[in-house]
Amino acid sequence: MPINIPKQLPAREVLEKENIFVMDDERAKSQNIRPLNIIILNLMPEKEKTEAQLLRLLGNTPLQVNISFLHTATYESKNVSKSHLEQFYTTFSDIKNRRYDGMIITGAPVELLPFEQVNYWNELKEIMDWSKTNVTSCLHICWGAQAALFYHYGIDKFELPRKCSGIFHHTLHDSKVKLVRGFDDEFFAPHSRYTDVEQQQIVENENLKLLASSEEAGPFLMISKDEKHIMITGHLEYEVQTLAEEYERDTEKGLDAYIPKHYFPNDDPSRKPSNKWRSHAHLLFSNWLNYYVYQETPYEWE
Incomplete structure (x- = not known):
């Protein structure tokens, strides 16, 4: 089944070339189906890339999903055009009286700042507080996961000696939890961050x-006991070239960039890496949408 996204969203062309099933409002309204309404708070700087990465995974399920994008009102991204934000995004004040079946809060390039020093922290706290009663299930990614752990459970992050970047081996701790149904006992996943918990x-x-962790990269996948919050410290949504692009960007900026671990063949940046996490990325998003959103959300919000 498809995801329903704005007709002119640039990511649409990318997804259609990959045979990801998408539809627009006209076709969606002709179907007598209760679609899932998902709101994505996109805090990543290159918003269009993140849109395509997440939509690729959300579009690979038998459910019809309506997607809305949210950006912060207290901080305007410098890496995306104002027209893109105006056309495809909304702010919290416009949606705070609505209910959503699911919400995704992405990572953000602010890891080295204490949470209270992030210029949109108060706004994010308001959104996370609102999500307790207005969202069925929340999926938090990377810095978004650390923010959720800090806000909801009082677990703070700490700075790593060097950036955790690469493709790391993970061990599954409980295969009976619905979120990881179908997961291998051991699997790979990308990480890209300067902090950990x-x-x-x-x-x-x-x-x-704790559902999965890595000896090298630390805790990876967590779920709250009430199953309302899911935290992923890595980036299962990343495309195969994303870590290479980040490495090149950091190198060009003159930063002390380390070659991502276990990523390039023989640690040679001139060689093309391979994707070792794609199936688990699709499986996790499919399980989340099915078991924690579709199966749990009310057909009609009161």
């Missing part, structure tokens, strides 16, 4: 369950 704090928190 203490795994022991997650294990000891009575409101959280």
Whole structure:
């Protein structure tokens, strides 16, 4: 089944070339189906790339999904045109009286700042508080996961000695949880961040369950005991070339960039990496939409 996105969204052309099933409002309205309404708070700087990455995964399920995009009102991104934001995005004040079946909060390039020093932190706190009663299930990615762990459960992040970047081996801890149905006992996933959270704090928190972790990259996948919040510290949505683009960007900026671990063949940036996480990315998003959104959300919000 398709995802329903604005007809003129640039990511549409990318997805259609990959045979991802998308539709516009006209066709969606002709179907007598209760679609899922998903709101994506996109905090990533290159918003159009993130849109395509997430829509690719949300569009590969048997459910019709209406997608809306949210950006912060207290900070305007410098890497996307104002016209793009005006055409495809809304702000919290416009949707705070609505209900959504699911919400995704992306990562953001502000990891090295204390949460309280992020210029849109108060706005994000308001959105996360609103989500408790207005959203059935929330999926938090990378910095978005760390923000959720801090706001909802009091678990703070800490700075790493060097950036955690690469494709890392992970171990599944509980295959019986619906979110990881179909997962292999061991799998790969990309990480790209400067901070981490203490795994022991997650294990000891009575409101959280650790589902997967990596010896090199730390805790990876967590779910709240009430199953309302899912936190992913990595980037399963990344395309195969994303880490290479980040490495090239950091190198060009003169930063102390390290070659992403276990990514380029023989650690040679001139060689093309391969995708080792695509199937688990699709499986996680499919499981989330099915078991935690579609199966749990009311047909009609009160």
